[in-house]
Amino acid sequence: MATTRRTFLRLLGGASGALAARLDVPPAFAQTGPVKIGVLAAKAGVTAPVGESGLRGTQFAVDRINAAGGILGRRIELVVEEESNPKDTVERFRKLGLQSRVDVITGVVSTGVGLAIGPVAEELKTLWLAWDATTQKGVEETMPKPRYSFRSVDNEAEAVMASILTAKHLKGKIKTVAGINNDYSYGRDNWAAFLAIMKKLEMGVTPVVDLWPKLGETNFTSHVAALGQARPDLIFCSFWSADAPILMKQAHAAGLTATTKFVMTTAGGVHESLKKAFTPEGMILGYNSMYFEAPNASPLLREFVRWHQERFKEWPNYESDHAYFTLAAYRAAVEKAARAAGGKWPSTDQIIEALEGIEVESLSGKRSYRADHVMECSFFQGLSTHRNKHDFVTIDPVEVMSTRQIQKPSGTGLYEWINSWKA
Amino acid sequence: MIGRGALGLALLAVALVPFAGRAYYATLMLPFFGYGLALLGLNLLFGYTGLLSFGHALFLALGAYTAAYLTSAFGMVHFEAILVSAAAVAAVVAVPTGLLCVRYVKIYFGMLTLAFGMLFYSFLFKFYALTGGDEGMRVLRPKLLGRGFDFLDKVEFLTGPYYFYALALLVLGTVVMWRIVRSPFGLCLRAIRENPDKAAAVGVSARCYRLAAFVIAGVFGGVGGALLAVPTGLADPLLAYWTHSGNLVFMLLLGGFANFFGPILGAFVFIFLQDQVMSLTQYWRFIFGALLAIVVICFPRGLMGLFDSEGASAAPSDIHRQRGPHGPLRIPSQRGPHGPLRTSPVDTPAKPAHEPLPSRARPAGTRPRPLIEARDVVKLYGDVVALDGVSLAVREGEFVSIIGPNGAGKTTLVNVLSGLGKPSSGRVTFKGVDVAGIGPVRLVRLGLARSFQLVNIFPGLTVAETLAVTVVSRLGRGRRLLASLARDAEVRAQVGDVAALFGFADRLSCLAGTLPQGDKKLLDVAGAFALHPDVILLDEPTSGVSTRDKHAIMEVLVAAAKRIAIKAIIQVEHDMDIVFGYSDRIVALHGGRLLADGTPAEIRADTHVVTTVLGKRPA
Amino acid sequence: MLGGVFHAAVLFLAAAGLQLVFGVQKILNLACGSFYALGAYFGVSLVTWALGAGAPPSLFLGILILSGVLLAAIGPPVERLLRTIYDRDESFQLLLTFALVLMFEDVIRFFWGTAPHQLGSVYLIYGQLKVGALTIPVYNLVVIAAGATIAAAVGWLLTRTRFGRLVRAAAENPRMAEALGIDLPRLYSRVFTLGVALGTVGGALVIPATAAMNEMGIELIVEAFAVVVIGGLGSMRGAFAGALIVGVLKAVAIAIYPELEMLGIYVIVIAVLVLRPAGLFARAAA
Known part of the structure; x- marks a missing residue:
């Protein structure tokens, strides 16, 4: 019995080995046809607008690169698949890697999906450049030393920057703070980071209430009432989807915006929905890593x-x-990498090596990948203003901070890093 | 026909997928194995037991989280241990939820299961310290049969050893489920699906069996979930979301719940269709919705229904018919025959005992203790007094007829005696045990069976299966999950006996629902006899049957009673020829009160009865 | 607390349609959330268009209600689709409405895209009310009043009119009703359309205070479902009470122990299902 089983297992191993051999040899046409780039973009659900925005940036980039002759003469061909739940997206990722045989995969917005995809990228030895989806857990536990995944900036970077700005603009002016954040890791991480920094910077504030509406909630009247009752000096909020304008609208209607300061770390992502009618001036508003009306915008951004x-x-x-x-x-x-390899199309390993530490001109200015595969870029936040030509708020003055200031450096934990700040 | 050949070919094809050089499609087969297993369980619940769960994803999530917990929190990577734990966890959760859920059927069952699924989803989301919240938990690569296969990378592992391991599990699960649905237990589930009240009347407790089916379904779901989680590498809360449950039901329906292999086919088609359509258009949900609508409206028997074979068919052939009662709590309201019904003559064979009527068959010289006794029974329905202080005792050897005009309380009395209705006051004892309202299941065990006034059958079961349900119930075989019913010689022999007694021998494979009206009633009666009770209650066994056939039926009944050694018969009857021809004693009811209780001769002499009940002087 | 009542009013409108349809046709319509979402999107579009065409802003409430009513025109065709399986097991009807949920989700994405839609500036047109330290937008009160009015109107319709008597007769015993000459298909079509209208009007009414997004339908189903379970399937009074319970409970949870915001509702739902499976108000009114 044991021997037959062993024989069987050996057979299986052999079969899989043969299969693996076939996978490892890139098909001959791969280096002459178009470069296939897989994109995983959310198309439904709360993350759909974010996915669509990513797709637009992708299209813009592809149009430009192709117009300039492609990459080493090879045109880019996009293979777009949908990012949905972790299970299905893992399958889509495998399809891109194993079936469509793409050269690289970009995309993914949601954290849960990102955590599932990271290990799969390593398993498939497929290069994955994430758009977003980076929480502490993902960085510290699940993908400690990724080789094939290149990650976005830490989720908390915007909370860190917003907290620093809070200290800069409001130190001594606020005593109580309240948090309203979505009930999931992103919301939790942001609120925790904010509180840690308030403490570190000796703001002397007390948290009076923290609310956790679910992602996708469309009615905050009860939350607004609870906030009104707690009467905090400052409300910290990391909403990033349609719930941001809804909260502002209902808070404004209940008179909350007149008495309380707001910090919206990420609502710049849905900036057009923050209408002047209900969004106050003087609110700390974060646009994440690109501000469309940056005062010294590059020609690229303007274009x-x-x-x-x-x-x-x-x-x-x-x-x-x-x-x-x-x-x-x-x-x-x-x-x-091709320059180093004598003009030949480089291998995945060579591309990875070249990506580590690479710096390029992006829409928002210079961006780079750190050696530990984390993105470096600039963040844009500021105080909301009504003085513009739009019907929604923008920020003025615009503060710009590099992730070198607001993102933990390689190899440290977030709170360890915050605690190491010199006051 | 889907013969064994086709099945073998399909299995061979599936086994060859990893060698086809398309690694992606091999990995895509893995969720198919997981869903296939889970759907086998779900179909035991829906196709066989008639309960539609809209929260079955709960069990897949449980299995996935068990795998996640064991591998990432406890470092337990032996997949066998993971599977056993997943099954155990699913069972542990399924028992209490099942206890609450199976009290209801239909929409209510669906809603309750949906609520539990969403409760679990919220729990996973909320207790992030325990479950990782929205980020879920990693499911690490397991060891199979103690081997890590470290020389294979993950894709090779998944499309190699894991593939065959999962395939073997699906085959094993299929075999187990195949045996379950073909066991006495499986037959009881189908009986419950067809008619839970009738099942109870033959001693099959709907609640216990539904619970068992729920737990089995949960275990299959748990194992399927663990299987599913390994290729994904993550257990996340969306696995428990209600739309995932909806997708499971979708797959079930797509393949066809009426066929044993339907769910497996459904999982396969769903996964590969989703794979293609998702790449084709971002509006794949619309296409899937439209597909589901088309399946529901035009092909309710799913893909399998398109080329179905009788052999593998599980569910009733006519699923357009409403199954059972509407609400969760109502007694069946099947409509009786409207107006005169023409029935084909009952095939009363010449063979069965044509002995003279056993009036006074058993001398009742010494008055033994009453077998069944009602004392001062009052039954109120709201303000209506259905029974008003009725006392009645039936002793061994008696054939008692209950007569009375419509609304006299005859059926109410039978219901109270057979434990269906709890008397508002008074006592009902059977063999000295207080049986007021204990329900038919326990009364059957004590030795009391009944038939119903209105047609009460399992429409989708064959005659043989109908009788087998009762035999299985009497022999206590219902607990046998994996035994083959077809090979149970004892059950078969007894079914044959009863069928021969009641003239069904040549129609064993007829669906009960297709029998003529009179035969449906006779089948009900035959079922009651097949329980070998001590006392049998017959509620108008010959109503709706032509006068000519009535006597033939009574002959059969009396002969059967002798053969089975039934100690007493109580019947409700309108036909005075029958009443006076066969009874030892006659009990006359009027307006919920006992009007008279005596021998046929005494009743004949009771002018009061004659005028109020009989309305005319009997011949 | 008033926030809870506001939420309850919205929930009631969505759940009322669900109840009406279940009460009469015995169909648990999962797509009720989709009608709500469609109403919201359509309301935004129509009001934006009307204001753009020069309609006075203060009329927007009327336009919203009109948009909800107009949209109810999808009721009869959808009912026609459901009619094909009236004689089938409830499970099939539930599944068909699940199919509708999937389809409507993409219909919305097709017409309105994925970005949230909102009515920027009309919310506060009716002003705010100051009660002590509290500031309440008048529009919230309008929605609450609309919810109550619609509840009363539907109640009146069902109990005091010929139509209502027919509906109740059909709900009680469809076969008998048919035998008595009631045109059941027509009645069902009307009832279903009324149910749709309740959902679409509800969606349209709430939109000035919030924004329309893709998954609002799916999210709402779960809460509307909680409402009808707590209140009792098929009962209008149940929908009213259930909506109040869910809305207020949520508000209380948020005020006292925010972590229980969602979990608490399911616990109540299961408790009700276990203890009083027919709901707190077994079907009486519908």
Whole structure:
């Protein structure tokens, strides 16, 4: 019995080995046809607008690269698949890697999906450049030393920056704070980071209430009532989807915006929905890593904003830039690696090597990948203002901080890093 | 026909997928194995027991989280241990939820299961310290049969050893489920699906069996979930979300719940269709919704229904018919025959005992203790007094007829005596045990069976199966999950006996629902006899049958009673020829009160009875 | 607490449609959330268009209600689809409405895209009310009043009108009703359309205070479902009470122990199902 089983297992192993051999040899046409780039973009659910924004940035990048002759003469061909729940998205990822045989995969917004995809990228030895989806757990536990995944910036970077700005603008002016954040890791992480920094910077504030509406909630009247009752000096909120304008609208209607300061770390992602009618001035508002009206915007950003406005009649947000950067970085890395390899199309390993530490011009300015595969870029936040030509708020003054200031460096824990700050 | 050949070919094809050089499609087969297993369980619940769960994803999530917990929190990577734990966890959760859920059927069952699924989803989401919240928990690569296969990378592992391991599990699960649905237990489930009240009347407790089916379904779901979680590498709360449950039901229906292999086919088609359509258009949900609508409206028997074979068919052939009662709590309201019904003559064979009527068959010289006794029974329905202080005792050897005009309380009395209705006051004892309202299941065990006034059968079961349910119930075989019913010689012999006695021998494979009206009633009666009770209550066994056939039926009944050694018969009857021809004693009811109780001769002489009940002087 | 009542009013409108349809046709319509979402999107579009065409802003309430009523035109065709399986097991009817949920989700995405839609500035047109330290937008009161009015109107319709008597007769015993000459298909079509209208009007009414997003339908189903279970399937009074319970309970949870916001509702649902499976108000009114 035992011997037959062993024989069987050996047979299986042999079969799989044969299979693996076939997988490892890239097909001969791969280096002459178009570069296939897989994109995982959310198309339904709360993350759908974010996925769409990423797709727009991708399209812009692909149009530009192809117009300039592609990557080493090879045109880019996109293979777009849908990001949905973790299970299905893992399957889509495998399809891109094993079936469509793409050269690189970009995309993914949701954290849970990102955590599932990370290990699969390593298993398939498929290069994955994430748009977003980076929580502490993902960085510290699940993917401690990724080789094939290149990650976005830490989720908490915007909370860190917003907290620093809170200290800068409001130190001594606030005594109590309240939090309203979505009931999942992103919301929890942001609130925890905010409180830790308030403590570290000796703001002397007391948290009076923390509310956790579910992601996708469309009615905050009860939350607003609870906030009104707690009468905090400051409300900290990390909403990033349609719930941000809904909360502002209902808070404004209940008179809360007149008496209380707001920090919206991420609502710049849905900036067009923050209408002046209900969004106050003087609120700390974060645009994540791209601000469409940056005062010293590069020609590239201006071009993109124009392109975006013409096509979609909308002003773009940060996710476009995450997506744009992944493609720009990939192209630069391939070209850099090819130079080192004598003009030949580089291997995945060579591309990875080239990606580590690469710096390229992105929509929002210079962006790079750290050696530990984490993105470095600039964050844009500021105080909301009504003085603009739009019907929604923008920020003025615009504060810009590099992730070198607001993201924990490689090899440390977030709180360890915050505690090491010099006051 | 889906013969064994086709099945073998399909299995061979599936086994060859990893060698086809398309690694992606091999990995896509893995969720198919997981869903296949889970759907086998779900179909035991829906196709066989008639309960539609809209929260079955709960068990898949449980299995997935068990795998996650064991591998990442406890470092337990032996997949066998994971599977056993997943099954155990699913069972542990299924028992209490099942206890609460199976009290209801239909929409209510669906809603309750949905609520539990969403409760679990919220729990997973909320207790992030325990479950990882929205980020879920990692499911690490397991060891199979103690081997890590470390020389294989994950894709090779998944499309190699894991593939065959999962396939073997699905085959094993299929075999186990195949045996379950073909066991006496499986037959009882189908009986409950067809008619839970009738099942109870033959001693099959709907609640116990539904619970068992729920737990089995949960265990299959748990194992399927663990199987599913390994290729994904993550257990996340969305696994428990209600739309995932909806997808499971979708797969079930797509393949066809009426066929044993339907769910497996459904899982396969769903997964591969989703794979293609998702790449084709971002509006794949619309296409799937439309597909589901088409299946529901035009092909309710699913893909399998398109080329179905009788052999593998599980569910009733006519599923357009409403099954059972509407609400969860109502007694069946099947409509009786409207107006005169023409029935084909009952095939009363010449063979069965044509002995003279056993009036006074058993001398009742010494008056033994009453077998069944009602004392001062009052039954109120709201303000209506259905029974008003009725006392009655039936002793061994008696054939008692209950007569009375419509509304006299005859059926109410039978219901109270057979434990269906609890008397508002008074005592009912059977063999000295207080049986007021204890329900038919326990009364059957004590030795009391009954038939119903209105047609009460399992429409989708064959004659043989109908009788087998009762035999299985009497022999206590219902607990045999894996035994083959077809090979149970004792059950078969006894079914044959009863069928021969009642003239069904040549129609054993007829669906009960297709029998003529009179035969449906006779089948009900035959079922009651097959329980070999001490006392049998017959509620108008010959109503709806032509006068000519009535006597033939009575002959059969009396002969059967002798053969089975039934100690007493109580019947409700309108036909005075029958009443006076066969009874030892006659009990006359009027307006819920006992009007008279005596021998046929005494009743004949009772002018009061004659005028109020009989309305005319009997011949 | 008033926040809870506001939420309850919204829930009631959505759940009332569900109840009406279940009470009469015995169909548990999962797509009720989709009607609500459609109403919201359509309301945004129609009001935006009307204001753009020069309609006075203060009329937006009327336009919203009109949009909900107009949209109810999808009721008869959808009912026609469901009619094909009236004689089938409830499970099939439930599944068909699940199919509708999937389809409507993409219909919305097709017409309105994925970005949230909102009515930026009309919310506070009716002003705010100051009660002590509290500031209440008048529109919230309008929605609450609309919920109560619609509840009363539906109650009146069902108990005081010929239509209502027919509906109740059909709900009680469809076969008998048919035998008595009631045109059941027509009645069902009307009832279903009324149910749709309750959902679409509900969605349209709430939109000034919030924003329309893709998954609002699916999210709402779960809560509407909690409402009808707690209140009792098929009962209008149950929908009213259930909505109040869920809305207020949520508000209380948020005020006292925010972690229980969602979990608490399921616990109540299961408790009710276990203790009083027919709901707190077994079907009486519908």
